[in-house]
Amino acid sequence: MSDLTSPAISEPLVVIDRVGKSFGAVDVLKEVSLTVAAGDVLSLIGPSGSGKTTLLRCVNYLETYERGLITIAGESVGVEQLPDGRRRRKSDRQIAALRAQVGMVFQHYNLFPHLDVLENLTVAPCRVHGEAPAQVRERALALLERVGLADKRHRYPSELSGGQQQRVAIARALTMQPRLLLLDEVTSALDPELVGEVLDVITSLAADGITMMIVTHEMAFAREVSTSVAFMADGRLIESGTPEAIFETPAHERLRSFMQRYRAGSRL
Amino acid sequence: MNLAFILNNAPLLMEGAAMTVALAIGALLGATLGGGVVAFLRMSRYAPLRHVGTGFVEIMRNTPILVQIFVLYFGLPTLGVHMSAFTSAVLAMSLQNSAYIGEIYRAGLESIHPRQREAALALGMMPGLALRVILLPQALRRVLPPLGNQLIIIVKDTSVASTIAVAELTQASKLLLDRSAAPYETFATVALIYLAISAGVAGVLKLVEWRYPVRVS
């Protein structure tokens, strides 16, 4: 997994530059700018409808964006800027090639129900990269071992608990050896008693220096695991900084009231 | 019971049954492939293609197979297009059933949650690969039961080919009924042969269903 732990370089891995997106008349993202360096763990927090999931989905172009530009390792995501200032959608092949370098874990796991656990991990490396099955299999088994599910490799997703399915989904994303891992509310669909096992896996990935962008409602987790935290509301990036700065000394009024409600235990 | 009569004419019936199976296999291949084209048209991004698909489905579903066979076999020669009775029957059955099977495919694909496609794309798959490896395998498993019903309907539709004198099972039974005084025996035997062919198709489909079960996550 050398790709994931490449030493810090001067250029950030992900650059989000004044990105904007509209659904009809509603601006869901307004001039959002952020950077993520290799090895960083960035948590996106904020109330529902703040645009944090939309932003995350723009990073691998599952969601289009109309303004600004996202680049990963210097390569623009989804669109290219022409010299005359116009934008052109990249080809399906280019977009797929970029997605192959960006892992994503979804709220609803989205495992492939017709494939067993091991096949869920191996299908993309074999079919997208054309890697040798034996080699992929070895890597996949190591990753299943790592998420504690090697004994379930021949089970089907429907035979696993939600927490186990989500750990498989994390291993599936990692089998592609991505440079960046996107996690979209990965514990929101889980029963409370299953949340811990998934968060433990993510914490151990962070300790290994895997670059991650995490959308989450688990504040204690965000604080523990992140190297930086960004707070969004109404499609805007309101405040970002170290976990300590965001959680201890929030500057912006919106963030302070969000934290207060969070501490009061109300649903966010 | 006049079993001797049936036994004496067993070769005629067996030849008829073989022709029925040949018609069914031809139409089955034509309709399962044609159904793919229909589904592709009906789900196209481009409105004109969708309209062509819808128009085809409506025409096929609202006119009898018998009339379609007559148009091909008796009507087209007036335009200088000649086909054998066998070809006309297979073509008409393929066209009619590809409309039904196309709708079955479409319903199957639309029943797969969009999140599956999204997950495949997020792993770097091209849309075509996602369709082949992730979406179609799931959709095909779900459509096996209705597809099986339609395939049995195709087997039964082959009897209509007797109206243009294709020497299949129904035609054979008409010959026997004309020349004999054993209507019940002939009738029962022919019905049983059709039942056996239908049961065979249903059995194969059950095996496939068992081998490729539908799983949900």
Add this chain to the structure above:
Amino acid sequence: MTSALLISSALYLAQGALVTVGLSFGMIAVATVAGMLLALLRLYGWRPLGLLAAAYGLAARGVPLLVLLIGSYFSLPYLGLDLPLWLVVVLIGGLYFAAYAAEVFRAALAAVPRTQWDAGRALGMRRVQLFTIVILPQARRLSLPPFLNVALVAVKNTSLVSAIGGWELVAAGREIGERTMEILPAYLAVAAFYFVICFSISRIGRHVEKKMRYV
């Protein structure tokens, strides 16, 4: 073709279409009644009778209608029954499509949640009351779209009557074709008549379904 010939041909086809519509309605009526009976037997009937109904369904759905029509056309006289052809067609076709209708009704009745039965019992309804007041109306709505499909197939299958010497739309088309030597236009006109009949039925069906929509 002169316009007079065109008009007389169209009128002739329209007569055939009327026969087709009549046969269709007869078949569908028999199929509805017999199909409901089969569905009730399978769901609530005495078990051996239910199995018999299931076996009947399997057999009927495994044999072509044309074979059944030819078979009964040839064998009924041997039984000493001298029924008119239209009656044979309506009865045999109706019983054949009853097997399909039964599947539709059975699925629709089974799809009404068990809790509806509980709710009815809790209100003190008797079994038959509960069925007719609570279950049947809900199942009727569920069964309408698939039943329409069966009905359309029944309409189309009335064309087989021409293959056993009966006179209806296809036979009328064949006569027109032979008389005018315009075979292709004649059969295309027949197809158009079927299209109008079937399309009207599905439109009316959709209208009824919309009216039944509740919740």
